[in-house]
Amino acid sequence: MAETTGRDRLAGMFAAAHAEGRAVLLPYLTAGIPTFDDSVRLFRAMADAGADGFEVGIPYADPLMDGPVIMRAGELALEAGVTVDRALELVKQVVAATSKPTLVMTYVNPVLRRGIDTFFRQVRDADASGVIIADLPADEAGPFLAAAESSGLGLALFVAPTTDDGRLATVLEKKPAFVYAIAEVGVTGERDEASSNTEHLARRIRSRSDLPIVFGVGISTAHHARSAARHGDGVIVGTAIVRRVLEAASVDEAAAALASFVEELAAALRSPLPPD
Amino acid sequence: MRRERPDDRGRFGAYGGAFAPETLMPALIDLERAFVDAWEDPGFRGDLAGLLADYVGRPTPVYHAQRLSAQLGLDLWLKREDLAHTGAHKINNTIAQGLLTKRMGKRRVIAETGAGQHGVATATACALLDLECVVYMGVKDIERQALNVYRMELLGAEVIPVTSGAGTLKEAVSAALRGWVSSVESTHYIIGSVVGPHPYPWMVREFQKVIGEELQEQLHETPDVIVAPVGGGSNAMGIFFPYVGDSDVLLVGVEAGGFGIETGRHGASLGEGSPGVLHGAMTYMLQDDFGQVLEAHSISAGLDYPGVGPEHAYFKDEGLVRYVSVTDEEALSAFHRLAVTEGIIPALESAHGLAWIIREAADLAEATVVLNLSGRGDKDVQQVAALDG
Numbered sequence: 010m011a012e013t014t015g016r017d018r019l020a021g022m023f024a025a026a027h028a029e030g031r032a033v034l035l036p037y038l039t040a041g042i043p044t045f046d047d048s049v050r051l052f053r054a055m056a057d058a059g060a061d062g063f064e065v066g067i068p069y070a071d072p073l074m075d076g077p078v079i080m081r082a083g084e085l086a087l088e089a090g091v092t093v094d095r096a097l098e099l100v101k102q103v104v105a106a107t108s109k110p111t112l113v114m115t116y117v118n119p120v121l122r123r124g125i126d127t128f129f130r131q132v133r134d135a136d137a138s139g140v141i142i143a144d145l146p147a148d149e150a151g152p153f154l155a156a157a158e159s160s161g162l163g164l165a166l167f168v169a170p171t172t173d174d175g176r177l178a179t180v181l182e183k184k185p186a187f188v189y190a191i192a193e194v195g196v197t198g199e200r201d202e203a204s205s206n207t208e209h210l211a212r213r214i215r216s217r218s219d220l221p222i223v224f225g226v227g228i229s230t231a232h233h234a235r236s237a238a239r240h241g242d243g244v245i246v247g248t249a250i251v252r253r254v255l256e257a258a259s260v261d262e263a264a265a266a267l268a269s270f271v272e273e274l275a276a277a278l279r280s281p282l283p284p285d
Numbered sequence: 286m287r288r289e290r291p292d293d294r295g296r297f298g299a300y301g302g303a304f305a306p307e308t309l310m311p312a313l314i315d316l317e318r319a320f321v322d323a324w325e326d327p328g329f330r331g332d333l334a335g336l337l338a339d340y341v342g343r344p345t346p347v348y349h350a351q352r353l354s355a356q357l358g359l360d361l362w363l364k365r366e367d368l369a370h371t372g373a374h375k376i377n378n379t380i381a382q383g384l385l386t387k388r389m390g391k392r393r394v395i396a397e398t399g400a401g402q403h404g405v406a407t408a409t410a411c412a413l414l415d416l417e418c419v420v421y422m423g424v425k426d427i428e429r430q431a432l433n434v435y436r437m438e439l440l441g442a443e444v445i446p447v448t449s450g451a452g453t454l455k456e457a458v459s460a461a462l463r464g465w466v467s468s469v470e471s472t473h474y475i476i477g478s479v480v481g482p483h484p485y486p487w488m489v490r491e492f493q494k495v496i497g498e499e500l501q502e503q504l505h506e507t508p509d510v511i512v513a514p515v516g517g518g519s520n521a522m523g524i525f526f527p528y529v530g531d532s533d534v535l536l537v538g539v540e541a542g543g544f545g546i547e548t549g550r551h552g553a554s555l556g557e558g559s560p561g562v563l564h565g566a567m568t569y570m571l572q573d574d575f576g577q578v579l580e581a582h583s584i585s586a587g588l589d590y591p592g593v594g595p596e597h598a599y600f601k602d603e604g605l606v607r608y609v610s611v612t613d614e615e616a617l618s619a620f621h622r623l624a625v626t627e628g629i630i631p632a633l634e635s636a637h638g639l640a641w642i643i644r645e646a647a648d649l650a651e652a653t654v655v656l657n658l659s660g661r662g663d664k665d666v667q668q669v670a671a672l673d674g
């Protein structure tokens with residue numbers, strides 16, 4: 010039997026949730042926050058609370074897609090010496106500790122600096138399942154998709170509320186592991202209201218493809234998650250997680266805050282709103 | 286070979302392209318379409334030419350700097366972008382992009398600024414064209430270019446301080462791009478140099494090449510050498526482009542050597558950097574082994590940037606332009622020298638170009654040398670006074 014690839018693990022994660030009639034929950038946390046050693050503990054707490062998988066952010070100095078909270082987390086991690094290599098070490102520990110499919114989130118330059126193929130091989134060797142590159146549009150994705158393919162990893166590609174039908178077709182044609190559907194026009198950060206874009210975006214994607222749709226950006230509460238999950242196959246929650254860690258007075262407090270928040274999110278996805 | 290336009294992926298050779306969050310991609314494609322359409326429209330060209338003549342004061346003069354020529358033993362000409370309205374070449378680009386903003390039906394503009402010259406030029410175009418204007422500026426630059434902050438406010442712009450990183454131009458561009466991600470449907474981003482994702486490097490070059498085209502008409506001989514400072518690279522691109530590929534002319538781009546290349550504290554992205562993606566384009570940049578962007582350093586806020594326009598990266602690899610650097614100290618001394626010999630206080634950016642000419646004067650003996658005097662130094666007077674004690 011062929012070895013299970015990262016892309017298979019992602020597909021398995023979506024299928025398992027689908028069988029339960031729900032969307033997957035993918036919390037995001039910047040690698041090495043609040044400290045390298047304590048980060049693993051936080052991921053374990055989130056796994057125990059019902060996360061289906063994770064997005065681990067490699068800290069980057071110029072994150073064009075991120076708002077102030079994730080930027081701040083990246084700065085702190087960089088100051089603490091969390092390099093690309095250290096971040097991948099952490100990914101390996103997170104997967105070992107939680108057995109959850111884990112995505113590495115980065116910007117394009119650290120990947121290019123290392124060499125696209127080398128980077129993907131190292132991500133695979135860290136036992137991750139996929140890669141998300143925030144500033145990689147489908148137009149430039151060719152060599153990255155090829156590297157994902159040969160390393161067995163899933164690469165996500167983005168669709169935004171601003172994406173027109175022509176570009177949408179270009180993205181879907183490339184058969185990414187899933188579509189990262191950007192729920193808000195803007196950078197990462199918490200919002201007051203649930204996104205008003207998810208239904209329309211999902212309808213446009215679904216009418217052209219059966220790729221899994223994961224909503225991210227702005228999903229800040231259990232209510233937001235439930236609202237997005239009604240139209241998608243998964244939700245990513247980033248800033249709301251990172252903020253709780255940055256605000257906690259101790260690791261114990263951070264772990265407790267994440268456990269209860271992730272539990273609340275997971276429960277919301279298990280009792281979705283009826284489709285209207 | 287010089288290319289009139291980048292390839293269909295927005296590349297100059299290996300450089301350029303568009304590495305941007307998907308949210309922005311449709312706006313970049315719309316912008317390219319709007320630019321091509323406007324640039325082919327004699328009506329747009331006519332409106333722009335009219336404003337450049339009557340409002341900006343183009344063509345800017347070419348002045349023969351006789352006293353300094355005699356001292357240096359060469360024939361020095363100054364392309365006087367410092368005499369353009371608002372005091373630098375930046376206005377060539379902002380008036381054109383302002384007109385384009387109106388043509389695209391947008392009412393709001395954002396911009397980044399380092400030295401404040403691009404911010405002032407954008408605020409000016411917005412006042413003239415009745416557009417709302419927001420300018421992102423790093424906190425360190427707000428301090429060293431205080432005069433320009435107040436000028437922007439007088440012109441009705443809102444200046445947003447950027448506190449991340451070193452608080453200089455790199456952070457201001459990043460903040461403007463982030464701001465654009467959040468406002469892209471209503472807002473146009475007027476980028477201040479030949480940097481950023483496609484189509485900006487190409488479009489800004491087209492708007493700045495008027496500098497070199499005028500020079501071709503004004504100077505009745507082909508110069509031996511043309512020298513320009515390189516921050517993001519727009520004034521240099523503007524004066525070089527019409528001459529690129531002419532083997533009779535040596536084109537020299539002068540980057541910020543900061544405290545000295547050997548100290549590692551400089552802004553010499555072409556001289557000392559390596560290829561990577563910064564602010565949406567593949568280009569030479571200052572980065573560490575992990576691909577993290579490094580902070581640049583320069584006395585001059587407009588050159589204090591760890592990247593450079595992708596077409597310059599292409600010119601470097603093709604050997605079409607020579608890129609060199611001078612230190613803060615050399616630039617400062619050239620700043621004073623031009624003031625006392627010609628009665629012209631240059632921008633610290635422009636002083637970098639002059640500093641290279643002064644240093645190389647012996648090798649340039651008898652040559653006809655044109656310096657792009659990209660801006661006037663009023664904005665720098667306070668900073669220089671503090672440095673000189």
Ligand SMILES: Cc1ncc(COP(=O)(O)O)c(C=O)c1O
Pocket residue numbers: 373374399400401402403477478479514515516517518519520521586587588632634635659660661
């Ligand atoms: C007078 C002047 N010259 C040069 C520059 C550098 O920019 P660029 O390299 O795009 O011309 C600036 C930037 O602020 C400037 O104000």
